[in-house]
Amino acid sequence: xxGNFFDKLKNGLSKTKNNLTSKISDVLTSTVTIDDDLYxxxxxxxITSDIGVETSLYIIDKLKExxxxxxxxxxxxxxxxxxxxxxxxxxxxxGSLMPKQIPETILVVGVNGVGKTTSxxxxxxxxKSQNLKVIMAAADTFRAAAIDQLEVWSKRANVDIIKHQExxxxxxxxxxxxxxxxxxxxxxxxxxxxxxxxxxxxxxxxLEKINRIIDREFSQSTRRTxxxxxxxxGQNAVIQAKQFMEVCKVDGIxxxxxxxxxxxxIVIFIKHQLDIPVEFVGVGExxxxxxxxxxxxxxxxxx
Numbered sequence: 001x002x003g004n005f006f007d008k009l010k011n012g013l014s015k016t017k018n019n020l021t022s023k024i025s026d027v028l029t030s031t032v033t034i035d036d037d038l039y040x041x042x043x044x045x046x047i048t049s050d051i052g053v054e055t056s057l058y059i060i061d062k063l064k065e066x067x068x069x070x071x072x073x074x075x076x077x078x079x080x081x082x083x084x085x086x087x088x089x090x091x092x093x094x095g096s097l098m099p100k101q102i103p104e105t106i107l108v109v110g111v112n113g114v115g116k117t118t119s120x121x122x123x124x125x126x127x128k129s130q131n132l133k134v135i136m137a138a139a140d141t142f143r144a145a146a147i148d149q150l151e152v153w154s155k156r157a158n159v160d161i162i163k164h165q166e167x168x169x170x171x172x173x174x175x176x177x178x179x180x181x182x183x184x185x186x187x188x189x190x191x192x193x194x195x196x197x198x199x200x201x202x203x204x205x206x207l208e209k210i211n212r213i214i215d216r217e218f219s220q221s222t223r224r225t226x227x228x229x230x231x232x233x234g235q236n237a238v239i240q241a242k243q244f245m246e247v248c249k250v251d252g253i254x255x256x257x258x259x260x261x262x263x264x265x266i267v268i269f270i271k272h273q274l275d276i277p278v279e280f281v282g283v284g285e286x287x288x289x290x291x292x293x294x295x296x297x298x299x300x301x302x303x
Contacts, residue, residue, distance in 0.1 A: 175217060
């Protein structure tokens, strides 16, 4: 399963590899000395791979330190130093599907269109396959078809769903879902939430109300908030993340559509800029194509 996923990750990152690591290899192959010109070329490649200016400058500074530290003179060895720098940025914390403690409540946030509903379906399916009892709460009650979409995924994942009519109070849905989770002894409650960032004040009030209800009615559950971002949007994803961090505490990132973009460098940018771990990555449409993020595997697949 994991080997299979590493292959998917490698294939999924092929566009990013062509955009990033292949260009770096070409530059290093044609370079005779490690000098400022080389650093400038590497910096330009990083910036154009959606790693962002600030993060790219940071990587080049750290690369210079590492090359000096290891007394590297041969340009062909620069690649290994670069890999080490990127691994240092990403850290070694792997994404984890399993709850730290049962029961757990997962709030899923993200703007419409990033793959929020699909991610909830895939996470539910994975948890179910680990013999955990899952309930979905369809608390994105404002977007037409959000409830219907989640219901389709609940059937695919074979988990229960609690829903109200479109336009009803999201907090009321979460209240009923908590009652169901307690009555049915669910291990994990996953709540879909509205993705209306253009109206941040409303969203903040809504999330505060939902969190208050969880505090009051389901205090025995641990809680984490996952933010879903679309890798194909590149640096816009980081702007979205910063806006969501203003309205709620974000514990981890779900990065979807990594296989559909040459902007896979966004993973490095997210970790450096936000210091929030990428917990899950999506590298395909299938129900099993959302997996825990492993920083070391990511760097190996990239290079």
